[in-house]
Amino acid sequence: MTACELCGEETAGRYLCERHIVQLAKRLDELPKVYDEVGHCLVPRGHGWGEIVATRGAAGPRSPIDEDVLDTVNWVRAAEVMRLWRVDVQRERWPQHSPPPPPADLAGDCRWLAMELDWIVDHYPGTGDLFREAAELESQARTIVGDPAPRPQRLGTCVAVDSDGVVCGAVVSRLPGQTRVQCRWCSYSYESEQDWLLLLHFQPKDGDSTWEAA
Structure with missing residues (x-):
């Protein structure tokens, strides 16, 4: 192999040119973030602040899930696809001992592939x-x-x-339109x-929070 499989540029024996290597590294980093935002899009947009859409025990015939999003983008499939790539790369690199990798999520598999990117290319x-x-x-x-993904x-x-009366104090953030937020700490x-x-x-009065109504 002397040329990039995508553009035909000379690569000195690698499967991708430097430009496409950088793009692949960036894509492996971005995929989990983008699909995390897809998950938030499953709750229909257009609900004002305080109008939380119940995802459990919702009454009536209206589904709390945006089925158009579910039909268009299946984040479970994305995780399965990247897991298969990780399994195959591992099998190729260590054929003498290649048990399936331990369970991981989309972010974990993308991170593993990114760490092995030099060997892969x-x-x-x-x-x-x-x-x-x-x-x-x-x-x-x-x-x-959308593009780029919302910040x-x-x-x-x-x-x-907590039970001892100690305030958590960890930073709380959300993606635009997200109506349910869980503290990561x-x-x-x-x-x-x-x-x-x-x-x-209860935010500090002199704080720089960018809190806004959803």
């Missing part, structure tokens, strides 16, 4: 197909979330109090109108 015959399939998955997701919005610091969920009011009320 030097030795893995399926590199071009890996690039194309990762690009297709990202393109499908971006039809839902997290800082809301302030978590006001949840203490796992407290902000989802009702009262939750949002408490979060806003």
Whole structure:
């Protein structure tokens, strides 16, 4: 192999040129973030602040899931696809002992592939197909979330109090349009109108929070 499988540029023996290697590395980093935003899009947009859409025990015939998104982009399939690529790369690199990799999520498998990227572009015959399939998955997701993917919005610091009366204080952020937020440190969920009011009320008055109504 002396030419890039995607553009035909000379590569000194690698399967991809430097430009496409950089693109693949970036795509492996972005895929989990984009599909995380797809998950938020499953709750229909257009609901004002305080109008939380129930995802459990919803009454009536209306589904709380945006089925158009579900039909267009299947994030479970994305995780399965990247897992298969990880399994195959591992089998090619260590054929003498290649048990399936331990269970991981989409982010874990993309991170593993990114860590092995130097070996992949030097030795893995399926590199071009890996690039194309990762690009297709990202393109499908971006039809839902837009391009570039929305940036997290800082809301302030978590006001949840533990059993010892200690305030959590971890930074709380959300993606645009997200109406339910879980603190990544203490796992407290902000989802009702009262939750949002408490979060806003107990922020430091001189803080720089960018809190806004959803």
